[in-house]
Amino acid sequence: MFDYAQRQRRLAERMEAEGVGVLFLAPSADLEYLTGVERQIPSFGEAAYANGWVTGAFFSRAGAPIFVFPRMFAAFDLQEDPEGELVIVNETDDGFATFERVASGLGSTGTVAVGDRVWGETVLNLGRILGFDRLRTGSTLVNHLRRVKTSEEIEAMGRAIRTVEQAMAAVAPLVVPGVTMAELAEAVEHELRAAGSRTTSFTTHIFTGLGDGELDSHTETAQEPMPEGTSVMFDFGGVVDGYCSDFGRTIYCGNPPDDYREIYEIMLAAQEAGRAAAAAGTVASAVNAACRAPIEEAGLGEHFRHRMGHGIGMDVHERPFISEEDQTPLEPGMTFTDEPSIIIPGRFSVRIEDILVCEEGGGRKLNSYPTALVANG
Numbered sequence: 001m002f003d004y005a006q007r008q009r010r011l012a013e014r015m016e017a018e019g020v021g022v023l024f025l026a027p028s029a030d031l032e033y034l035t036g037v038e039r040q041i042p043s044f045g046e047a048a049y050a051n052g053w054v055t056g057a058f059f060s061r062a063g064a065p066i067f068v069f070p071r072m073f074a075a076f077d078l079q080e081d082p083e084g085e086l087v088i089v090n091e092t093d094d095g096f097a098t099f100e101r102v103a104s105g106l107g108s109t110g111t112v113a114v115g116d117r118v119w120g121e122t123v124l125n126l127g128r129i130l131g132f133d134r135l136r137t138g139s140t141l142v143n144h145l146r147r148v149k150t151s152e153e154i155e156a157m158g159r160a161i162r163t164v165e166q167a168m169a170a171v172a173p174l175v176v177p178g179v180t181m182a183e184l185a186e187a188v189e190h191e192l193r194a195a196g197s198r199t200t201s202f203t204t205h206i207f208t209g210l211g212d213g214e215l216d217s218h219t220e221t222a223q224e225p226m227p228e229g230t231s232v233m234f235d236f237g238g239v240v241d242g243y244c245s246d247f248g249r250t251i252y253c254g255n256p257p258d259d260y261r262e263i264y265e266i267m268l269a270a271q272e273a274g275r276a277a278a279a280a281g282t283v284a285s286a287v288n289a290a291c292r293a294p295i296e297e298a299g300l301g302e303h304f305r306h307r308m309g310h311g312i313g314m315d316v317h318e319r320p321f322i323s324e325e326d327q328t329p330l331e332p333g334m335t336f337t338d339e340p341s342i343i344i345p346g347r348f349s350v351r352i353e354d355i356l357v358c359e360e361g362g363g364r365k366l367n368s369y370p371t372a373l374v375a376n377g
Contacts, residue, residue: 021110113138248353
């Protein structure tokens with residue numbers, strides 16, 4: 001489906017440009033992007049194997065990658081053998097000796113880049129073998145390759161988007177008096193799987209606000225029944241073919257008052273302003289400012305508590321961030337979220353979230369789910 005050889009050639013060019021001789025990556029979005037080695041689905045507890053710290057792959061400027069995997073990882077987590085040399089470390093093997101043999105055999109005397117998802121034990125052993133003064137962080141190398149998406153990647157993201165939209169359509173009618181946030185979150189995740197999502201792209205969040213006493217699927221209020229006259233915010237994502245979606249809508253339980261309708265329209269104006277500003281060449285901070293402007297002009301700026309959005313792809317949060325500190329000029333093919341919210345303690349809250357792809361004239365929305373106010377009254 002994806003051209004991993006081409007991605008590896010682009011990586012070699014970037015390593016050459018930055019003077020990097022070797023890159024080591026553990027299982028991560030970076031490794032999956034370059035080789036197709038699929039990440040495990042995250043869990044609360046960490047799965048561990050004997051010699052697990054060796055798990056990953058070495059990349060150099062020439063030749064195929066060299067993978068070093070514990071036997072258990074290769075037997076139970078590896079879906080298919082990747083292209084390149086595969087070194088298996090058994091439970092009773094000397095893991096350090098094997099790792100040292102592979103690392104030393106690369107023959108590079110240049111900088112050694114290490115991915116951000118590499119275990120501390122692995123970094124320490126790389127330093128002992130190759131020299132601590134040669135190490136640098138390495139995920140920025142791959143992040144720059146991943147920022148601009150190909151048409152195949154955008155199609156995969158479209159498939160991930162369809163899972164969340166199908167789930168939202170199924171769950172929206174459940175927002176009625178007496179439902180709990182836990183029940184809504186469980187329904188969302190069931191519908192995501194039914195729609196073809198491999199997993200959630202982050203922890204599903206269904207909530208009515210951020211203050212004390214608000215109903216929230218992440219807190220002890222998750223089991224409390226919701227009263228009529230409540231605004232419920234959805235924030236969840238799916239995963240298809242290794243690519244993430246991130247999605248949000250708000251549903252009002254009951255007949256919304258006029259001031260709620262007004263604030264909802266302000267939120268929609270903010271999302272549209274961010275989309276329109278997201279043209280190629282515009283810096284990320286300026287797009288964030290454009291999204292914030294309608295909310296600030298309405299005197300509600302303090303209630304928009306976060307950035308407009310973030311890059312998204314094989315990770316649900318990627319750089320660049322659409323935030324006040326990020327000065328990255330946007331490029332055609334970059335994908336990111338457009339997610340303004342207005343969260344007013346003691347009153348009500350609204351949020352919306354879609355994914356945009358940057359084009360010359362502005363952002364193009366990849367979502368098709370309606371944005372109009374929904375009230376289950």
